[in-house]
Amino acid sequence: MAGGAHGTGGLTFDKSKRAWPNELNILFALILIVAIFEGLGQVLPYMRQQSFLFDSNGRFDSIFNEARLRIIILQVSIIGIIALGVTQVIITAGIDLSSGSVVGATAMIAMSFAQTSLVNGHPNPKAIFGEWAMDLPVLIPVLVGLGCGLIAGFINGALIAYTRIPPFIATLGMMVSARGVAKWWSRGNPISFPTEDFAWIGSGMMPVIWFMMLAVLFHFIMRYTVYGKHTYAIGSNQDAARMSGINVDRHRILVYSIAGILASFAAIILSSKNLTAQSGMGIMYELDAIAMAVIGGVSLTGGRGSIIGTVLGALIFGVIISGFTYLRLDAFYQEMVKGGIIVAAVVLDQWRQRRAGSKG
Amino acid sequence: MSDDIILETRDLTKHYGGVHALEGANFTLRKGEHVAIMGDNGAGKSTFVRQITGVEQRTRGEIFFEGKPVHFAGPLDAREAGIETVFQTLALADDLDVPDNIFLGREMTRWDWLGPFRLLNYKGMRDATLAGLEKTAVKIPNINNAIRNMSGGQRQCVAIARTASFHSRLTIMDEPTAALGVQETAQVENIVRTLKEVGEPLILISHNMRQVFDLVDRIVVFRRGRICANLKKEETDGQDVVAYITGAKTQPEYAETAA
Numbered sequence A: 001m002a003g004g005a006h007g008t009g010g011l012t013f014d015k016s017k018r019a020w021p022n023e024l025n026i027l028f029a030l031i032l033i034v035a036i037f038e039g040l041g042q043v044l045p046y047m048r049q050q051s052f053l054f055d056s057n058g059r060f061d062s063i064f065n066e067a068r069l070r071i072i073i074l075q076v077s078i079i080g081i082i083a084l085g086v087t088q089v090i091i092t093a094g095i096d097l098s099s100g101s102v103v104g105a106t107a108m109i110a111m112s113f114a115q116t117s118l119v120n121g122h123p124n125p126k127a128i129f130g131e132w133a134m135d136l137p138v139l140i141p142v143l144v145g146l147g148c149g150l151i152a153g154f155i156n157g158a159l160i161a162y163t164r165i166p167p168f169i170a171t172l173g174m175m176v177s178a179r180g181v182a183k184w185w186s187r188g189n190p191i192s193f194p195t196e197d198f199a200w201i202g203s204g205m206m207p208v209i210w211f212m213m214l215a216v217l218f219h220f221i222m223r224y225t226v227y228g229k230h231t232y233a234i235g236s237n238q239d240a241a242r243m244s245g246i247n248v249d250r251h252r253i254l255v256y257s258i259a260g261i262l263a264s265f266a267a268i269i270l271s272s273k274n275l276t277a278q279s280g281m282g283i284m285y286e287l288d289a290i291a292m293a294v295i296g297g298v299s300l301t302g303g304r305g306s307i308i309g310t311v312l313g314a315l316i317f318g319v320i321i322s323g324f325t326y327l328r329l330d331a332f333y334q335e336m337v338k339g340g341i342i343v344a345a346v347v348l349d350q351w352r353q354r355r356a357g358s359k360g
Numbered sequence B: 001m002s003d004d005i006i007l008e009t010r011d012l013t014k015h016y017g018g019v020h021a022l023e024g025a026n027f028t029l030r031k032g033e034h035v036a037i038m039g040d041n042g043a044g045k046s047t048f049v050r051q052i053t054g055v056e057q058r059t060r061g062e063i064f065f066e067g068k069p070v071h072f073a074g075p076l077d078a079r080e081a082g083i084e085t086v087f088q089t090l091a092l093a094d095d096l097d098v099p100d101n102i103f104l105g106r107e108m109t110r111w112d113w114l115g116p117f118r119l120l121n122y123k124g125m126r127d128a129t130l131a132g133l134e135k136t137a138v139k140i141p142n143i144n145n146a147i148r149n150m151s152g153g154q155r156q157c158v159a160i161a162r163t164a165s166f167h168s169r170l171t172i173m174d175e176p177t178a179a180l181g182v183q184e185t186a187q188v189e190n191i192v193r194t195l196k197e198v199g200e201p202l203i204l205i206s207h208n209m210r211q212v213f214d215l216v217d218r219i220v221v222f223r224r225g226r227i228c229a230n231l232k233k234e235e236t237d238g239q240d241v242v243a244y245i246t247g248a249k250t251q252p253e254y255a256e257t258a259a
């Protein structure tokens, strides 16, 4: 054993001796990627020395290109909220493939209780229910929507906990079924014209505000509460967690339920922002959310990762998409590269893990 | 039954399909007593522990803990009854640090009305961990490092410190020093002595003859799923114990059962 151990009885809890937090690596990756885009903007001839990060229009009141920064963060906020839940699921060594479909189903169902009765003085042309479901207080569509997510998440968790089927399969089933619900709800018709109050939820920069508030909340929960500790413990060593008296099954259900609620909240924001709900909403969001978490250092083998990491991962994700637009590369290149980045992040994680293992 | 019996098993038996891993074990442990269980690999020692601690459900037989028959549904039940166990396969969460592991499942908390979202009292748990480890002279460079980055000995010490940190009515250790170096073994033995001083009873499974003779009052030998000897330390020696382990000898009172 290390002869150099110091402190009382060979014990210390010296904060400075803590391992280098992985979040800092991810922050550096974020800075590096921004720098690469900035550099490419200066170097590529067709870009005519535009700046990615800084203001190029010679305004005097600002040095940053705020419009771009705002778009980046707005773009990732909604999926980022899903990623907060997905992060918790992955930390338990699970996976949630259903979030995108839950977004679709929730958007449809919530919007159908958020409709306004009069559009420009005329009866709502997209009315799905009668007058009784119109002009309801905003709390009702919100609670109905969150309820949808809760039910979907609860079913996911219960399937995984009690039938012992892999999370991949359980949530794949939910992915297909929830999309079915989304299409069935209004026979594929879009649902539109929400009340003013409902429209406020996702208006302007509200998605960013929700994302930030929820990120802070769940950062706190994951770090400072028993719930967070048990989530890490289950992903780290399920048997140890069980032996320690943690009710692993019940905790799993709670984690998947929270992930479902977060996905449905993202759906509420999205449908509010778009002022409409469509059955195809949220397709592939689950993969983007997983990508954000994985890029942010959440380990697919469970036990490791953090909300801060996922927020940084979401920003990296947004910067890359925005950067491609900025370099005027077509969307299909974006997808190709996105896939590559996800794989690279997982490879990096495994490499890190092996290195940590050989050290111990 | 006399009051000073902490644990008693009668005819405790476990079959895994056709494998008779444990057969008719009659075992008693008295207040403050430290007993070693010895026997070859596969003799059924760990199986015995798993039946007592509710990790598995016995095929037949009875278990009395502090005079009352018990049927633990799981290890948590056993722990809540006051039985702390260091299992042979360590039950540690690699990504958590030392206090987290020691307090896993019974965290010090605040604001308990928040239910699952009640707050962790990190400082309290860290202080208690430091106090506990200091008492046992366990050396761990930084208790806030993830367990993943620790040596086998340090990990074992954490697992043991965990049982020693809570006042238990019975401690069971299954081969706690099997994978440890000399220094680390000494630390584990220190913890065992601390338990003896405060009068907490212990079942120690070990292959280390020197250790067993240093630490315990009595040695129970398992052979092919059966108990074949129950030896007071003063009335036996290493050679004698080996004879029972290998099957060269069987105590007359066990001759019928331990074939």
Ligand SMILES: Nc1ncnc2c1ncn2[C@@H]1O[C@H](COP(=O)(O)OP(=O)(O)O)[C@@H](O)[C@H]1O
Pocket (backbone or CB within 6 Å): B016, B019, B020, B021, B039, B040, B041, B042, B043, B044, B045, B046, B047, B048
């Ligand atoms: N889950 C199980 N299923 C089948 N056989 C088992 C199981 N666990 C243990 N055994 C068998 O029971 C016997 C006793 O095992 P064990 O109690 O682990 O021995 P010891 O701890 O004394 O080395 C061995 O033959 C082992 O192979």
Ligand SMILES: [Mg+2]
Pocket (backbone or CB within 6 Å): B045, B046, B047, B088, B174
């Ligand atoms: Mg064993």
